[in-house]
Amino acid sequence: MTKLLISLAALLALAAPAIAQEEAAAPSPGEIVAQAPAEEWITIPSEDLLVMTLAPAADGSARKVVIQLMPAPFSQGWVANIRTLARAEWYDGVTVNRVQDNYVVQWGDPNYANPEAQGVAKPLPEGLREMSEIDYISDEIGQVLAMEDVEIDEDPYADSTFFHQGWAVGGDTNGAWPVHCYGMVGVGRGMSPDTGSGAELYTVIGHAPRHLDRNIALVGRIVEGMEHLSSLPRGSGALGFYTAEEAGKRTPILSVRVASDLPESEQPAFEYLSTEGDTFASYADARANRRDPFFIVPAGGADICNIPVPVRRVAD
Amino acid sequence: MTKLLISLAALLALAAPAIAQEEAAAPSPGEIVAQAPAEEWITIPSEDLLVMTLAPAADGSARKVVIQLMPAPFSQGWVANIRTLARAEWYDGVTVNRVQDNYVVQWGDPNYANPEAQGVAKPLPEGLREMSEIDYISDEIGQVLAMEDVEIDEDPYADSTFFHQGWAVGGDTNGAWPVHCYGMVGVGRGMSPDTGSGAELYTVIGHAPRHLDRNIALVGRIVEGMEHLSSLPRGSGALGFYTAEEAGKRTPILSVRVASDLPESEQPAFEYLSTEGDTFASYADARANRRDPFFIVPAGGADICNIPVPVRRVAD
Numbered sequence: 001m002t003k004l005l006i007s008l009a010a011l012l013a014l015a016a017p018a019i020a021q022e023e024a025a026a027p028s029p030g031e032i033v034a035q036a037p038a039e040e041w042i043t044i045p046s047e048d049l050l051v052m053t054l055a056p057a058a059d060g061s062a063r064k065v066v067i068q069l070m071p072a073p074f075s076q077g078w079v080a081n082i083r084t085l086a087r088a089e090w091y092d093g094v095t096v097n098r099v100q101d102n103y104v105v106q107w108g109d110p111n112y113a114n115p116e117a118q119g120v121a122k123p124l125p126e127g128l129r130e131m132s133e134i135d136y137i138s139d140e141i142g143q144v145l146a147m148e149d150v151e152i153d154e155d156p157y158a159d160s161t162f163f164h165q166g167w168a169v170g171g172d173t174n175g176a177w178p179v180h181c182y183g184m185v186g187v188g189r190g191m192s193p194d195t196g197s198g199a200e201l202y203t204v205i206g207h208a209p210r211h212l213d214r215n216i217a218l219v220g221r222i223v224e225g226m227e228h229l230s231s232l233p234r235g236s237g238a239l240g241f242y243t244a245e246e247a248g249k250r251t252p253i254l255s256v257r258v259a260s261d262l263p264e265s266e267q268p269a270f271e272y273l274s275t276e277g278d279t280f281a282s283y284a285d286a287r288a289n290r291r292d293p294f295f296i297v298p299a300g301g302a303d304i305c306n307i308p309v310p311v312r313r314v315a316d
Numbered sequence: 317m318t319k320l321l322i323s324l325a326a327l328l329a330l331a332a333p334a335i336a337q338e339e340a341a342a343p344s345p346g347e348i349v350a351q352a353p354a355e356e357w358i359t360i361p362s363e364d365l366l367v368m369t370l371a372p373a374a375d376g377s378a379r380k381v382v383i384q385l386m387p388a389p390f391s392q393g394w395v396a397n398i399r400t401l402a403r404a405e406w407y408d409g410v411t412v413n414r415v416q417d418n419y420v421v422q423w424g425d426p427n428y429a430n431p432e433a434q435g436v437a438k439p440l441p442e443g444l445r446e447m448s449e450i451d452y453i454s455d456e457i458g459q460v461l462a463m464e465d466v467e468i469d470e471d472p473y474a475d476s477t478f479f480h481q482g483w484a485v486g487g488d489t490n491g492a493w494p495v496h497c498y499g500m501v502g503v504g505r506g507m508s509p510d511t512g513s514g515a516e517l518y519t520v521i522g523h524a525p526r527h528l529d530r531n532i533a534l535v536g537r538i539v540e541g542m543e544h545l546s547s548l549p550r551g552s553g554a555l556g557f558y559t560a561e562e563a564g565k566r567t568p569i570l571s572v573r574v575a576s577d578l579p580e581s582e583q584p585a586f587e588y589l590s591t592e593g594d595t596f597a598s599y600a601d602a603r604a605n606r607r608d609p610f611f612i613v614p615a616g617g618a619d620i621c622n623i624p625v626p627v628r629r630v631a632d
Binding site for chain 2: 156157182191192205206233234287288293295296297300301306
């Protein structure tokens with residue numbers, strides 16, 4: 001790892017005339033992504049998108065959150081359960097019950113796995129699979145494949161971390177697993193070896209809690225509307241659950257729908273930047289070595305959660 | 317790094333009778349901290365505490381934020397400027413102008429360094445020092461000392477990361493610098509080589525933006541009231557600034573005071589867990605190797621921002 005105290009860009013700024021400085025200005029990560037050719041953007045299948053509609057905000061504005069479910073080979077049992085729960089309209093009327101600062105926002109039945117629960121748990125629909133902890137990792141992706149992808153070095157939580165088909169994953173000789181970055185969506189559960197059904201979901205709203213990797217199933221990520229969850233008032237109960245006195249702060253979830261089940265005109269469309277293309281490699285390098293004009297010292301590295309995979313909405 | 321697929325605790329849970337399981341249950345990081353002897357808690361000097369009072373919330377409740385300023389040898393020029401600005405009551409009446417999801421909340425003069433600025437910048441008081449980028453690192457702490465502290469391995473941003481007198485720092489052969497973890501407070505600035513005066517401040521509300529290390533001065537951390545900043549509505553302008561149309565969302569800052577300047581009865585008191593003591597070493601190890609009953613697989617490591625230094629309010 002090269003640690004330059006004064007970057008090349010800064011040296012040029014001292015030595016070169018103004019016009020040369022402009023020519024030398026390195027593009028920012030965002031500018032690199034904006035130049036990606038169309039063929040490096042990959043459409044997200046509409047059956048992998050969930051549209052979660054929250055009750056309107058206090059000022060009356062609509063709050064929609066779009067979640068991208070994870071494709072194979074990761075967590076497919078839970079992902080199938082979540083589609084089953086959405087199609088049974090089971091999530092309609094549940095609430096956001098837990099907002100723990102620098103950790104997670106969690107939604108589901110307020111009477112399940114909640115230290116503040118006061119009622120009877122909502123019955124689950126038929127047909128949910130029971131998953132086990134061996135499903136937390138996939139042996140379909142191993143070290144060999146990892147070497148072909150954009151790999152990120154020096155991770156304290158995994159032998160290697162890399163990007164695979166649009167997702168940040170960790171791996172070792174046993175297989176690979178998705179990692180807990182900001183905005184990732186996972187399956188709440190009770191004490192191990194319970195692995196959860198998919199009825200309780202959470203998203204990460206703080207520093208990546210990577211110690212949860214391989215301990216909780218990750219099933220997707222928020223691709224739009226994250227701010228509707230991350231800015232919710234924090235709960236003052238244990239683990240950030242809203243107390244009984246704060247029950248009025250529980251945000252109601254009006255509905256959760258698989259996008260492909262919606263009328264075509266209401267289906268959102270998203271695409272992600274291929275993590276196997278040249279642009280993503282340049283983008284990841286620029287995230288690790290910021291040389292755009294604001295920066296003085298490029299870091300010389302980045303952790304995998306500081307290289308978010310670019311996702312964008314496709315205009316109607 | 318040992319990667320056990322099934323932890324010792326999980327094996328015991330399978331093999332041992334219930335009573336033995338309870339005896340074998342490993343303490344959580346929080347339980348370890350709760351057992352720390354009194355002498356491992358170190359009082360934070362009241363001149364290192366800033367009390368920032370925001371306008372009351374929509375429901376009328378008070379919003380106070382307490383910031384711990386960083387002690388020597390880090391960023392002392394900016395820290396001195398911030399005390400000067402607070403004592404000149406310069407911050408009184410400024411606002412929170414920028415809330416960028418998964419990044420920062422920034423407060424200061426809405427007409428300074430703000431793409432949405434529409435007025436004239438507020439004049440600064442006399443006596444502020446001008447700092448330079450060489451002040452971003454301290455050569456008083458180097459690799460030798462690092463070896464004596466609790467060191468965290470495998471960091472992509474620094475040759476080594478470690479804890480020093482209550483702070484997470486990175487280092488290389490040139491010196492050491494504080495690192496951008498959740499809740500850290502830094503000095504907003506314009507394009508390099510500007511280093512900012514301390515009039516514009518921000519705190520991290522997302523995944524640690526470690527690429528800012530050595531590029532922006534860190535001056536402290538939020539020790540109470542973080543939720544009043546992290547849950548603010550996100551701005552929809554460039555970089556998360558509130559647009560002119562959203563000016564009503566700018567939270568007013570009523571006052572910022574150095575705690576030692578307050579009447580004694582109003583001075584908050586805080587202490588942090590010594591990062592040089594046995595308890596912190598056990599705590600850091602437990603954060604990296606979770607074996608308390610919820611967990612199935614201990615990570616075998618942790619990044620420095622996933623080991624927050626415990627800080628607590630001292631009861632009156």
